[in-house]
Amino acid sequence: MKKNKLLLTGALLIGGISAATAGFNGFYVGGHLGLGLLQGTHTYTNGGSTAGTQKVKAIGYLAGINAGYLKLMSGSNMVVGGEVYYTLAGPKSSQNLQIPGGLVEGKANISHKSAMGGALIAGALLNPKVLMYAKLGYELDKFNLKYTGLTFQAQTTESYTKSTRAFVPGAGALYKISESLLVGGEYGYAKMGKLKPRSDQVAINGAQRGYTFTPTEHRLTAKVVYVF
Numbered sequence: 001m002k003k004n005k006l007l008l009t010g011a012l013l014i015g016g017i018s019a020a021t022a023g024f025n026g027f028y029v030g031g032h033l034g035l036g037l038l039q040g041t042h043t044y045t046n047g048g049s050t051a052g053t054q055k056v057k058a059i060g061y062l063a064g065i066n067a068g069y070l071k072l073m074s075g076s077n078m079v080v081g082g083e084v085y086y087t088l089a090g091p092k093s094s095q096n097l098q099i100p101g102g103l104v105e106g107k108a109n110i111s112h113k114s115a116m117g118g119a120l121i122a123g124a125l126l127n128p129k130v131l132m133y134a135k136l137g138y139e140l141d142k143f144n145l146k147y148t149g150l151t152f153q154a155q156t157t158e159s160y161t162k163s164t165r166a167f168v169p170g171a172g173a174l175y176k177i178s179e180s181l182l183v184g185g186e187y188g189y190a191k192m193g194k195l196k197p198r199s200d201q202v203a204i205n206g207a208q209r210g211y212t213f214t215p216t217e218h219r220l221t222a223k224v225v226y227v228f
Contacts, residue, residue, distance in 0.1 A: 023176040024079050024131050025072040027228045029065070032186070034221030036062045038091035040214050042108050044099065046152065047207030052099035056110060056213070060090030062221055070121070070227070077125040079133065087115045089141075091217070097147070106150040110213060113142045113161075115190070119168070129176045137168035137188065145197045145213065153205055160197035164215075166190040174225065182225040190217040 037059050044052040068083025089112040097106040117139025123131050140163055147158040172186030192215045200208040 023179055023182055023227050024070050024125065024174070025227075027067075027069050028083075028182075028225045029067045030182075030223055030225035031065050032062070032085070032087070032221040032223045034062045034186075034219065036060055036089055036091050036112070036220075037218040038093065038110075038112050039216050039218075042095055042110065043210075043212040044097045044105075044108070045208070045210045045212075046099060046102075046105065047203070047209065048099055048102075050100055052097065052102070054095035054097070054108060056093045056095060056215070058091040058093035058110075060092060060112070061088075062090070062219060063088050064115075066223075066225075068121070072125075079121075079123045079125065079131055081121045082119060083121065084118045085116065085137075085139075089114055097150075103151075105152055106156075107148050108211065108213075109146040109148060111144040111146075112215070112217065113144055115139050115141045115166075117166075117168070131174045131176075131182075131184075133172055133174070135168075135170045135172065135186070135188070137170070139166050139168055139190070140164075141166055141190070141192055141215075143195060143213070143215070145195070145211065147211070152207070152209070158198070162195045162197055164193040164195055166192040168219075170219070172223070174223070180227050182223075182227065184223050184225070186219075186221050186223055188219040188221075190219065192216060 042054040064087030066085035070081040092111045119137035123133025168190045170188030174182045174184035195213045199210040
């Protein structure tokens, strides 16, 4: 009789643990919505000895979808997994093209358009309803760089669509509302590669001109996740 009671108690405990952590184990799909703070330095060269630098700072929306898999490690509170995601981005900035002491020679209009990539996830359950995790992503970011009001050539407008790659470390938390529905928040920092939309190899109208932009982005998003 005692042996049967112990077996029953053990089964109930195992069942309770499995039910309590079910939301953090399995395939999932979801969405995210938040804000991005785009920062960076845009450099303009016009053949002179000193480049003009423009400090970029812009806040815009972030909205996207994500899908992945979470695995609760047997006999522990550790959770590992991975996800893929796609994000539409809204940060935009407009800066004057100018070298130190020179005249304004146009405007650089910079827009972050999208990001897509994948990430690894590792975390721990603080309790049956709360998961804290760290994340490391690698992604492709798309930018539009439009130059207007250019005074140094007959064509006063230039437009470029350029892509760059970024490592994105971050951290977040998920809270289990039900066995399948999770909500939470996440912070990420995207350190992106350099964009060079123009780099003249020969003099045009007496000068070799170039544009360079090196961006980074702080991101704060809310997430909703459905686990199958």
